[in-house]
Amino acid sequence: MEALIFDQLSLDYHHVLQAAAGTAAETARDDAIKRNYGKYVLIVDGGIPLGQGGALSTTGGKSGLEIVRNAARGAALIVAVGTCATFGGIPAAAPNPTEAGGTLDALRELISKGEVKAPVVNVPGCPPVPEVMTGVIVYFLTYGKVPPLDDLQRPIPFFGRTVHDDCPRRPFYDQGLYAQSFDDEGARKGYCLKDLGCKGPTTFNACTTVKWNQKTSFPMYSGHGCLGCAQPKFWDREGGFYGKLF
Ligand code: SF4
Structure with missing residues (x-):
């Protein structure tokens, strides 16, 4: 995992790992999207509150729903990691007051309109297995496509x-x-x-x-x-x- 992040990828935006904060962090994300449009890997972590138009969770004045939708439009690959980002997880547990859902729930409309073209791979688990996350990204970098997926968009080599x-x-x-x-x-x-x-x-x-x-x-x-x-x-x-x- 470390070698992948340090030697192969450029981690341009991450809530926790980046040094930047506040406006600088948000600007780094927007710049990375513009600079790499159509070519980057978007990794989504965490459930997404969908209720009230996404207004129940905001960062820098934007809802999580708006941020993930915007980032998804220019992605070459989208990987949802963890049971929250894939299926809503604990934030979506009954009675689910924020109407939290997974990444596909947040993107379904854009995918149907053709505004999001990248494949979405689900890597559930609480937490997800690190080698599985790494394996999906390495497979994509190596073959230019995603591994075979099951009906829940999970990679069959790991979830078969x-x-x-x-x-x-x-x-x-x-x-x-x-x-x-x-x-x-x-x-x-x-x-x-x-x-x-x-x-x-x-x-x-x-x-x-x-x-x-x-x-x-x-x-x-x-x-x-x-x-x-x-x-x-x-x-x-x-x-x-x-x-x-x-
Ligand atoms: S054999 Fe199956 S049911 Fe038994 S401990 Fe293992 S996984 Fe669980």
Whole structure:
């Protein structure tokens, strides 16, 4: 990730990482759009309040909705990172008072009018897997196109399988051996965590294959079930985090 940012890309605008602030920051973004129109990668992070015309979230006097729409018009590629930017995430949890949505929700009208031509790739996850974000951008820089996408605009090479498909606890699932508490004998032996609320069977992500922290671990390795954070509406899922799926 560091090599991509430092050696391959020019990070012209970022709320947190840029040195500029205030008017200088907003000017840097507008200048970058003009200078690179049609050629830049737009990475969107965070849910977008769509209610009241976007007026519930503003930066420098402009709504987040206006800023993302304006930036999207000149982009060559749009990558929505995180479950908030892809599906609305926690800001869109019921009762969703700001009518928050994801990037596609914010851009749908412009896409249908042909004002936004760039492909939109969704990389959900709370947080999203860094290697997946990097992989999408590197694929685009290498091949000049986006990887194959599924019906939720997620890159199939990373979201083509559920975390359950490749889980190391899967052999126990297949034998019907389930832990009944996080500290019982079965949990210590690596039994499946389905009865403790694991959402792995219905969650598509690369956690079990790419893993986290430079391939160190991921939830089911460390004894916790999957929360399903990469799926739409995961926060409002029936049963909550620890309710059984089936
Ligand atoms: S722990 Fe979760 S992901 Fe792993 S086998 Fe059991 S249900 Fe599937």
